[in-house]
Amino acid sequence: MRFLWKCAGGDRYLLERATYSDQIKYMCLGGIVFATGAMAGLAGGYAFYTIFEPRGSAIENPVDIQTVLLALFFGIIWGLMIFNIDRFIVTSTGKGDGTEAITIGELKSALPRILMGVIIAMTISKPVEIRMFKTEIDIKLREKQLEQQAEYQSKVDKTYADREKLLEKEFGSIAQQRNTLNGRIKAAEQAYTDNLMGKAGKIAAGNGPLSKALKSQLDDLTNQLVAFDKQNGEDLKELNKRKGELRIAKERERNNNEKIANGLDGLLERIKIAHEVSGFWISFFITLLFMAIELTPIFFKLMLTKTTYDYLAENRDELMKAEYGIEVQYDKYKDKEGIERHLTINHEAERIIFEKKMLTNIQKELTKYAVTKYKEREMKKIDDNIDSYIKPINADEQNG
Known part of the structure; x- marks a missing residue:
């Protein structure tokens, strides 16, 4: 009870001499302040872990112990900070006009504290919300990761296909001439084979004069290809080398595909998916719940009537002034x-x-x-x- 009195900013000396109802009121106030700090610590720790955890598949992503320890440390610091802010807000709110009614003037004077409470409530509610819908978020996130992989794969293939076309265009005349020679050699080989097999019209099969002529033409084309390769060997070698480098770079980018898709597993993306999964109203009411918890002590103090504790506090203040x-x-x-x-x-x-x-x-x-x-x-x-x-x-x- 004394600890919760401290959380609410109550004076232990006066509360021990006040009525039991005053003691309970300040204990409840302190309990709300402490609970808010504890929830802020849990939410902050989970948010920290979500931000800094190793990226991987949304479904199969093991817990990283080092990040857990760092998240625990950050969560404690964050929880203590929010606890201290809440304690200051509650302590500085005062009693209003000492009646149960909340007037416009009281609301105006408490408006900065209310705004601070709303901001704190929103920072607490979002990490809790993504933890509440974690299963649904993981499924949706994995679907997005797979879509991202397919989209990235398509972009990589198109990019490197365009780059290879540009490379062939750079060596266009050489590649075109060689392809033409290759085409003629294949046609000559086919004609020579058809003649030997007796498939060339009414000509009998065998190595006759026509076959020898076709063989001579094939040998001539082959010699032309050898001479062409010898004459343009350096350029062709450079072309093939750069094509090979492009293919290696393409495979390297394809290997990065999964890593890039796993980068979607962040806090912002999970918050977006949480809104998609839960819808506006569910998300709104979760935030509203935390706002109610955060703002309850402020409105509660504005509604309090003067009791024995307040008169004792006023007497203490007057005595100190007199002293x-x-x-x-x-x-x-x-x-x-x-x-x-x-x-x-x-x-x-x-x-x-x-x-x-x-x-x-x-x-x-x-x-x-x-x-x-x-x-x-x-x-x-x-x-x-x-x-x-x-x-x-x-x-x-x-x-x-």
Whole structure:
């Protein structure tokens, strides 16, 4: 109970002397503040793990122990930070006008704290939301990863096909001439084979004059190809080399396909899919739930009526003011805008300032008196022995 009192910013000394209902109220307030900090720690740790975990398949992705330890450390720090902010918000909210009704003025004064509470609630709700729908999100995310793989594969194939075409265009005339020669050689080989097999019209099978002529033509074309390769060997070698480099680079990019697709497994993508899976209303009500938890202490304090604890706190404050010589005259004057302001008088500070002023004045008077007496003494010395101040000039010294 005392720990939860501290969480709510309650004074233990006063609460131990207040009513039991006051003790329960502040215990409940502290419980909400502590629970919010704990949920923030869990949500922050899970968000940290989702951001920094090793990327892999959304379905088959083992837990990384090192990232878990880092996420635990971050979650504790994050939870303590949110806990401290919530504790400050609740402590600084005050009691409003001391009635159960929440007026417009109270809402205006509490608006900055309400906005801070809304922001904190949203940061807590989103990681919790993606954890609630993790199974559905994993399935959808895996589908997107597979789609990304197929899309990336298609882009890689098209890109490298275009690059190979550009390469062939660069060596276009050489490649075209060689392809033409290859085509003629294949045609000559087919004609020679058909003639030997007796498939060339009415000509009998065998190695006759026509076959020999076809064989001579085939040998001539083959020799032309050898000569062509010899003449353009360096260019052809460079063409084949660059084609091979393109194919190697293409395979390397295809191997990166899965790695790039697995990069979709991030916090932002999971939040987007969570909204798709749950729909607007479910996501809205989850966020609304955390907002209610976060903002409950603020509205709760605005609705509290004055109780024994409040009177004890006011008495303590007045006693401390009296002990240190502080007087507050409420609604003493109006400022330039016509708003009534309190006049604060620090009697102890004014006493010290008055003493300092008096001591300074006395010191001035004593200094003045001392200077006067010094003057009188010096004047008396001059009267008694004027020669010690004015020495006559000797006539000899004057002539010299």
